[in-house]
Amino acid sequence: DTPMALKEKISQGLNADILVLSGGVSMGDYDFTKAVFRELGADMNFWKLAIRPGQPLAFGKIQGKLAFGLPGNPVSSMVTFEQLVRPALLKMSGCRSYGRPVVQAIFQERFSKRGDRRHFLRGILTREDGEFRVRTTGDQGSGILTSMVKANCLIDVPVEVERLNPGDEVAVQLLSGEAWLATTEQGHSGGNRLSCC
Template identity: 45%
Template sequence: MVTIEEAQRSILASISLLETERVSLFSGLNRVTTVDHIAPWDIPPADNSAMDGYAFLYDTMDGDRLRVTGFLPAGEYRSTPVAPGEAIKIMTGAPVPPGCDTVVPVEDVREDGDAIHVAASAKKGAHIRKRGEDITEGEKVIPAGSLIRPQEIGMLSAMGTSSLAVYRRARVAILSTGDELLEPGSTPLPGKIINSNSYSLGAQVLDAGGEPLMLGIAPDTLEGTIEKIKSGLNADMVVITGGVSVGDRDFVKLAIEKLGGKITFWKVNMKPGKPLAFAMLDGKPVFALPGNPVAAVVSFELFVRPSILKAMGHDRIFRPRIQAELLEATANKGKRPHLVRGIVSVEGNRYLVSTTGNQSSGRLSSLTQGNGLILLPPDASLSAGEKVDIMLLDRGFEMGKEASL
């Protein structure tokens, strides 16, 4: 039985980068770029006005008075210099014409016929955005390996980019096993349950940026399990839930071996999620996760999600970890590390956490009620107020319900 860390290292050593593809600008959002993006020109391309106002040469003012000799809106350019002692009305974003080194906002002038009087507070060189102030031609603006966020989309568009090369999305085949399973939309019958695992796992694949390929349900036969697994080998990874323990109808490990796969390990020293196997089959990673709903979700977070992210070029592949104060006494009386579902909140500069109650691995509500996993070491007995390590599943609790600065 391997540790969580040993399992993660073993799995990630088997994960290779996926191929690249060229996509439209919007389709690059939350993807990882494969090439350096170099600025083809200065941004801004010329000195321009940061305000609606008047442009002039500061040292040529006649006292506080300037004669206004023209108007320059954004989108137009003037090559004729503005004469000394004169000003031109200019709009925000318009290129500053030759002969000017200062812009005074409209609210800082007093109009006087065809002239203006400039407030004493005007400063030389004010309110001009300099050429190349943002980026300069030839500068490496977005390095290869960068995550493309909305701000990178904006910068790429400013650089004239309409498409970009990124690592493609991981296609992940999802398979549930068990004669007891029915698909959502069915009416539960005696002895039957609804297949929730495939949809939890498929949603986790989507959340990680991958593309789930839903294989449905494999029957509790060796032949049926083999056929279903084979049908998923056109994906980049295969995730199977159920059928991986030691029951009379647990055929997943045997099916993988019959197909020529090599099981790297089986069983991880953790709770929930002990009966977990990882294999390579036809060069594809295969994750055989437990069938209990919570165990499947938790196992995915620890092992599958980092693998998907690595394959798609991400260098930050693990959920964030924090320390939080327990709001209640909590114990782990077992010999395995226990990932307890918790409710994390923030109070001032402190993180607080309480459990979601009953920690049965079949109780999916223990996850829906929480937002993190409390990492309890074996034989731990902790009092309220003690600090524990938390793996955050989402950070929604840090978002405010009301606007604040």
């Protein structure tokens, strides 16, 4: 973790169509990405997002190439990849639809947060009695990898929502094939509709 080594690696990466880094975008002693991006003449759109997990995140262009600096915490990196990098890759590949399928589900727990960030909770989606239900995978810390490993969906909690109670309806982004099959079957039976974001 030195500025010189990072600059060398980023320069090599600029031979590709898109550059994706993980780590080094926050305010720690070894977070050099911001300085190196600037040194390479990056035109950055933003350095932070009002989301959790994944607030420290860099995006812009370096020498005309899209450049993403994802957080170093594994869950933060995965969530921000899903929200930003995956759609960008699909769009660059010519796909017409690049959002994960989204369904409405009934939340099964209590959850509270401050009204300053959008949250992506890792969740487990099931279908019971003809309706989708969702609960979290447990502890939601950005360093808890099992919260993502157990998940088949992301529960999208908007900035302005500060509290969720059992029975509240939430938007859920599907991640796994198992969740996709459940929603497809439900769609054929005239239940909850799928939509892409």
